[in-house]
Amino acid sequence: MAELVRLPASAHAELLELLGPEGLVTDAQVVASHLVDWTGRFRGTGPAVLRPRDTAEVAGVVAVCRRHGVAVVPQGGNTGLVGGSVPHEGEVVLSLRRLAAIEPVAERSRQITVGAGAVLAVVQAATRRHALDVPVDLGARDSATVGGMVATNAGGLQVLRHGSMRRHLKGIEAVLGDGSTISHLGGLDKDNTGYDLAGLLCGSEGTLGVITAVRLGLVSRPSHRVTALVAFASAAGAVDAVATWRRSLPDLEAAELFTGDGVGLVCRTGGARDPFERRHPWYVLVDVAGPHDPSDDLAAAVSSIDDVLDVAVATDEPRRAALWALREEHTPAINTLGAPHKLDVTLPLDALAAFLVDVPRTVAEAAPAATTWLFGHVGDGNVHVNVVGVAPDDERVDEAVLRHVADLGGSISAEHGIGVAKRRWLHLNRSEAELHAFRAIRSALDPDHILNPAVLV
Ligand code: FAD
Ligand code: 2HG
Ligand code: ZN
DSSP, X not given: OOOOOOOOHHHHHHXXXXXXXXXXXXXXXXXXXXXXXXXXXXXXXXXXXXXXXXXXXXXXXXXXXXXHTOOEEEESSSOXXXXXXXXXXXXXXXXXXXXXXXXXOBTTTTEEEEETTOBHHHHHHHHHTTTEEOSOOOTTTTTOBHHHHHHTTOOOTTHHHHOOGGGGEEEEEEEETTSOEEEEOOOOSOOOSSOOHHHHHTTOTTSSEEEEEEEEEOEEOOSEEEEEEEEESXXXXXXXXXXXXXXXXXXXXXXXXXXXXXXXXXXXHSSOOOXXXXXXXXXXXXXXXXXXXXXXHHHHHHHTOTTEEEEEEEOSHXXXXXXXXXXXXXXXXXXXXXXXXXXXXXXXXXXXXXXXXXHHHHHHHHOTTOEEEEEEEGGGTEEEEEEEXXXXXXXHHHHHHHHHHHHTTOBSOSSSOOXXXXXXXXXXXXXXXXXXXXXXXHHHHOTTOOBSTTSOO
């Protein structure tokens, strides 16, 4: 267990008065569970977990921490994959989980206001009762919070249809690093009244403010949905097929890529089952969803592609879930092999297939004993390169892969953010002028640099 650092006595006394014993947790075992990230790669030290109940208490926490020079790491579901949700330098953890209120769905505007600590699956259940849905869905839905998803501008499984969180953010409430509270939750679709602070906080990874509530736009929940698992001999065949389907299938909602090795792993380590008699090199899982049964359109789209080796189709929920398990179980299955290095990158679509073939070689040159697992959101060029068998602080693979990605015109972070994991390489994608602007914004909103100091810039 990590050794705990101590809070200054005066800060401890003020926080206890503000939050009460339930809101100031110093029990070593409980605190320790908040100090390690989901992958097990990032472990920090910290004196306490603060658990405010509302925005006023969050503002109180920021005020006390500023006064005493105590740095703060906002934490939602702690499912982030770049080490940004855990302390690295003895900061306190500020858990938003108790800010979990969910207001009634506003049917006319198709929006909802939720507390930052509301868990995605709970919000999904609330909206689905109205045939509406949160437009961003991800495998961590049972733990990830809406506040964390906004703070990371999460992408997920339906980006090619709906985009990432920022597109659906209609308003925000937050306590900024300077201690002030901003609240702009009216949800007007048209509102050109100056700087877009919600958009700025989205993707800021807890460095500018602590998000306390969010107004989200919702989308209609399609009444018909079909899932197909399609097998290919080559990465190029898979990538080209998805490009074709994006044109021919207007109701295409997801297109997820993974490999035969990945299917082998998830079947070995979990309950997933391979629907095919033989294993294939590459797979694409597609979801097509709309107001009418899309089965015929999907069948025509699949049979229009010569490179298809095999296909399994599911229309009912249990069989759809079984196909999706082959994709969603990748992250937990890889964790069973050891703490992975996660390189979440986007490639220009023209460079994607060659990258998928080359990247295991790039990894092997940097770390011959490592193994590489490839999967991701192929429709938007986002590959998750997972590398196992490398020590947590050995960054040679990260260096080789991220430089390769930048040389190809890609992004070193597609959807997970920069956190601490990629801070060293941010300059590969951002100019000195951009980084200067980042620092200026950060200093303006968090003048004492108490919010997530180890993250981003
Ligand atoms: P945390 O992990 O707690 O925090 C993430 C970052 O946001 C940290 O920097 C933290 O300081 C900050 N933060 C958290 N809450 C707040 C707040 N209220 N105010 C200010 N800052 C805050 N991500 C994707 O984009 N797409 C995916 O498909 C996807 N799939 C995943 C599948 C699995 C199995 C797992 C484990 C993770 C996956 N992720 C995915 C990553 C992760 O779920 C997302 O980054 C998610 O948005 C994090 O939410 P969280 O509540 O867990 O945030
Ligand atoms: C996903 O797409 C997530 O499943 C997690 O973004 C990716 O585990 C990963 O690397
Ligand atoms: Zn992803």
